[in-house]
Amino acid sequence: MNEYLQAAIEEAKKGYAAGGIPIGSVLVHQGKIIGRGHNQRVQAGSVVLHGEMDALENAGRQPASVYQQCVLYTTLSPCPMCSGTILLYGIPKVVIGENKTFMGEEDLLRSRGVEVEVVDNAACVQLMQQFIREKPDLWNEDIGV
Amino acid sequence: MNEYLQAAIEEAKKGYAAGGIPIGSVLVHQGKIIGRGHNQRVQAGSVVLHGEMDALENAGRQPASVYQQCVLYTTLSPCPMCSGTILLYGIPKVVIGENKTFMGEEDLLRSRGVEVEVVDNAACVQLMQQFIREKPDLWNEDIGV
Helix, strand or coil: CCHHHHHHHHHHHHHHHCCCCCCEEEEEECCEEEEEEECCHHHHCCCCCCHHHHHHHHHCCCCHHHHCCEEEEEEECCCHHHHHHHHHHCCCEEEEEECCCCCCCHHHHHHCCCEEEECCCHHHHHHHHHHHHHCHHHHHHHCCC | CCHHHHHHHHHHHHHHHCCCCCCEEEEEECCEEEEEEECCHHHHCCCCCCHHHHHHHHHCCCCHHHHCCEEEEEEECCCHHHHHHHHHHCCCEEEEEECCCCCCCHHHHHHCCCEEEECCCHHHHHHHHHHHHHCHHHHHHHCCC
16 A cells, blocks of 8 residues: 555554544655544544644644645545645645545645546544543534534 | 724734734624634744634634624735634624725625624724835735745
């Protein structure tokens, strides 16, 4: 498997092991991972640190020129917040582990010129479906349902 | 002036006084401010805590039913990240201090059923224009330019 998606899955598994929401992400700049993260709703009580946001936050302050050469890998289709953040920073490409569990704003991203690749990875699906079976209320909170 | 917009402006001024980006926000639930915040790029080195995001973060974890009865007040038109977050949580109304300095995703919000009110407040415009004259590079970084 792609090493970057694998790194995002490892982040998701860290989140699951900590009792959190198992969604992970890595930000890759010219082949190098510059930020790794996973959903922090449970661990940090955060309502903004989805996996993608946590990866961006951990990458630190970057100039636009860096974001514009990045690929964001995420285990799950990005929600409106994370998709808006991709648009804000002009990240040109997103690789998504799966979108069966949750369909994010892929159409909006594509309509704004972002390249969206969906891998349909079985491990990503399995992890989310197990989590949702175990903690459906937590999942609903995370997606505003 | 509307007391909630005034509270958002006070947040923006706090940010300016701390050497940060002067954009503030408050989240109001049934007439009560449940979260206040301002842009934390300089103060916390954050790339995700715009004013609106900081207000939501400071409001803490809330059920969807609370967000769906909230109004978000912000001194500046919300960027794609903040607009996506409004959509994620189903916040039905946004009151914006001004959109002359920066036009955010107001059309997207309206197209998804969010009520968007632009106040065109002179204090909000003045504060941003002064800041951008003083620190144009910091402003560009914040909006991914």
